[in-house]
Amino acid sequence: xxxxxxxxxxxxxxxxxxxxxxxxxxxxxxxxxxxxxxxxxxxxxxxxxxxxxxxxxxxxxxxxxxxxxxxxxxxxxxxxxxxxxxxxxxxxxxxxxxxxxxxxxxxxxxxxxxxxxxxxxxxxxxxxxxxxxxxxxxxxxxxxxxxxxxxxxxxxxxxxxxxxxxxxxxxxxxxxxxxxxxxxxxxxxxxxxxxxxxxxxx
Amino acid sequence: xxxxxxxxxxxxxxxxxxxxxxxxxxxxxxxxxxxxxxxxxxxxxxxxxxxxxxxxxxxxxxxxxxxxxxxxxxxxxxxxxxxxxxxxxxxxxxxxxxxxxxxxxxxxxxxxxxxxxxxxxxxxxxxxxxxxxxxxxxxxxxxxxxxxxxxxxxxxxxxxxxxxxxxxxxxxxxxxxxxxxxxxxxxxxxxxxxxxxxxxxx
DNA sequence: GAAGAATTTTACCGTCTGGTCAGCGAGGCT
DNA sequence: AGCCTCGCTGACCAGACGGTAAAATTCTTC
Numbered sequence: 388x389x390x391x392x393x394x395x396x397x398x399x400x401x402x403x404x405x406x407x408x409x410x411x412x413x414x415x416x417x418x419x420x421x422x423x424x425x426x427x428x429x430x431x432x433x434x435x436x437x438x439x440x441x442x443x444x445x446x447x448x449x450x451x452x453x454x455x456x457x458x459x460x461x462x463x464x465x466x467x468x469x470x471x472x473x474x475x476x477x478x479x480x481x482x483x484x485x486x487x488x489x490x491x492x493x494x495x496x497x498x499x500x501x502x503x504x505x506x507x508x509x510x511x512x513x514x515x516x517x518x519x520x521x522x523x524x525x526x527x528x529x530x531x532x533x534x535x536x537x538x539x540x541x542x543x544x545x546x547x548x549x550x551x552x553x554x555x556x557x558x559x560x561x562x563x564x565x566x567x568x569x570x571x572x573x574x575x576x577x578x579x580x581x582x583x584x585x586x587x588x589x
Numbered sequence: 590x591x592x593x594x595x596x597x598x599x600x601x602x603x604x605x606x607x608x609x610x611x612x613x614x615x616x617x618x619x620x621x622x623x624x625x626x627x628x629x630x631x632x633x634x635x636x637x638x639x640x641x642x643x644x645x646x647x648x649x650x651x652x653x654x655x656x657x658x659x660x661x662x663x664x665x666x667x668x669x670x671x672x673x674x675x676x677x678x679x680x681x682x683x684x685x686x687x688x689x690x691x692x693x694x695x696x697x698x699x700x701x702x703x704x705x706x707x708x709x710x711x712x713x714x715x716x717x718x719x720x721x722x723x724x725x726x727x728x729x730x731x732x733x734x735x736x737x738x739x740x741x742x743x744x745x746x747x748x749x750x751x752x753x754x755x756x757x758x759x760x761x762x763x764x765x766x767x768x769x770x771x772x773x774x775x776x777x778x779x780x781x782x783x784x785x786x787x788x789x790x791x
Numbered sequence: 792g793a794a795g796a797a798t799t800t801t802a803c804c805g806t807c808t809g810g811t812c813a814g815c816g817a818g819g820c821t
Numbered sequence: 822a823g824c825c826t827c828g829c830t831g832a833c834c835a836g837a838c839g840g841t842a843a844a845a846t847t848c849t850t851c
Contacts, residue, residue, distance in 0.1 A: 395818095395828075413703060417620030421809060433811085434829055442809065493702055496757070500695055500702070501615060503760045510764040518765045535787070540765060541780035545751055548758075552750035555698075558705045562712040563720045563742060578743040585737070586787045597798075597848085623839060635841080636799055644839065792851100799846065807838070815830075821823090 400438050402428050404452075407445045412490040415497045416446055416505070447505065450498065453491055454509050460484070461543075464521055470528040471587055478546055478579050485554035486572050492554035518543055535587050542587075549579055602640050604630050606654075609647045614692040617699045618648055618707070649707065652700065655693055656711050662686070663745075666723055672730040673789055680748055680781050687756035688774050694756035720745055737789050744789075751781055 406428035410419045421442055425432040439445045460480040464473050485492055498506050522539035529536055553560060553575055560571050568574070608630035612621045623644055627634040641647045662682040666675050687694055700708050724741035731738055755762060755777055762773050770776070 393827080399828090415617045415620050415699075415703070418617050418703075420807080422807085431830065432809085433831085436810065437828070440810095496698075496702055497617075499758050499761050500698055501617070501620075503764075507760070507764070510761055511767075514761075515765045515767065537783065538776055538780050541777060544754060544758075544762060544765075544777075545780070545784065548750045548754035549747055552746060552754075556701050556746075556750075558709070559701050559712055559716075560746060562705075562709070563717050563746075565713075565717065574740055575743060575746075578740050578747070581739065582747065582784075582788050586784050595797080595848095601798090622837080624837085633800060634839085635801085638840065639798070794851085795849090797846100797848070799844105801844080802842090804841075805839100808836085809834105811834075812832090813830105815828105817826105817828075819824100819826085 396438070399430070399434075403430065403435055403438055403445065404449060408449055408490050408494060411446060411449065412493040412497065415501065416442075443505075449494060450506055450509075453495060454506075454513065456488075457484075457491070457495060458514065458517055461517060461521060464524070466524045466527070470525075470534045471584065474534075474542075474546075474587060475580060475583060478550060478583055479576065481546060481550040482553065482572070482576055482579060485550050485552075489554035489557060492551050496551065496555045532589060535589055537587065546583075549582070598640070601632070601636075605632065605637055605640055605647065606651060610651055610692050610696060613648060613651065614695040614699065617703065645707075651696060652708055652711075655697060656708075656715065658690075659686075659693070659697060660716065660719055663719060663723060666726070668726045668729070672727075672736045673786065676736075676744075676748075676789060677782060677785060680752060680785055681778065683748060683752040684755065684774070684778055684781060687752050687754075691756035691759060694753050698753065698757045734791060737791055739789065748785075751784070 403424070406424050407419075409427050410423045413419075414423070419442075421432050421435060424445070425435050428435070435445070439448065460477055463480075464477050498504075499510075503510055518540060521543065525534065525537075525539035525542065528534040529539075553571060561569075564571055605626070608626050609621075611629050612625045615621075616625070621644075623634050623637060626647070627637050630637070637647070641650065662679055665682075666679050700706075701712075705712055720742060723745065727736065727739075727741035727744065730736040731741075755773060766773055
């Protein structure tokens, strides 16, 4: 199972995944075509299928890598830290991910929007378990009077919704703000900091 | 331009749009096929194309109806009302729409996610203008000291993100909450009320 | 109930899509 | 140099796709 043997394998697999991310995130799984991915990658379609057995497999490889990266900031929320600071750090890191990895955010959003047909297990499994763990931490903080009383899981949903919105609905955000405000993120960060501080401070 | 002349025309156009909403919202534009829509509608594919000139036209008809419905609650936000109550009402109505019209929410999300290729004009036009108007109202409330100081447009983004999240990421929300909590909405409403109250109260 | 219009179906077309296959070429090893 | 594996290509296929044409059916109106 040692996948990428040679240098050329590693390079081309990476090129393909990069192109596939570009196309899948913009079109969804069914909307994307192997020809599009091949063109973006600068490779021929049969060559794609030399490295991956099918369109499905390319998509699966992307999603497999993604969930780990995506949940890393939540994993790093420290039960020993100062509650509000921990949550604000999480919010900031998640917002940074929206800015720096919007395609990954959209890939994920596309998948979940369409009912997570290729990811259902990961959501009810790893994801649900991690959230359960962190919700318990938050519950502890609240019980200790170090954080305002909120529903822990809905708090996490709120963080996801608010931060990912800036990646997933980018065109809408920019369309509404107009050309005078070319980068929504600095203002978004101030706004979200204020929102969560006021919501959670005791 | 009086479209639906006979009863049968009106009924079949409606059947088709209902089926198209089902399919487009679950698959996106490119992912949906006329055969799928025809099957859901219980009509033959050529019969679909008797009522609508093309796949594009069906999609356009859906989106055209949608934006009006979608923005109605924001339009109804009353500049003469009590600021916090007006905003909480808006949040509640928007959350109700997520619960009662999740397919419409997902149709919209799919479109925007993929760069709003068939809706760009409406976003930078009508939508941006309406938000500008309402942002001015909010700015007035803040200046009068009747609402906490927040960025008006990012406040509106927050309302959209938080409420639509429950429709667009439904499988994720339910997957994380688990089967013990079959209806996320009552808790979501309490959570969002608390969030916006704490955020906005002076 | 016949005429004529509105609706629906059958059969079909050209294009696109995911995927296959036989072979060609390039690299590395002895 | 010769061999052999790895990497790559062009031609192709079967099915799905959006859409069309014309005939068949149903509905309305007199």
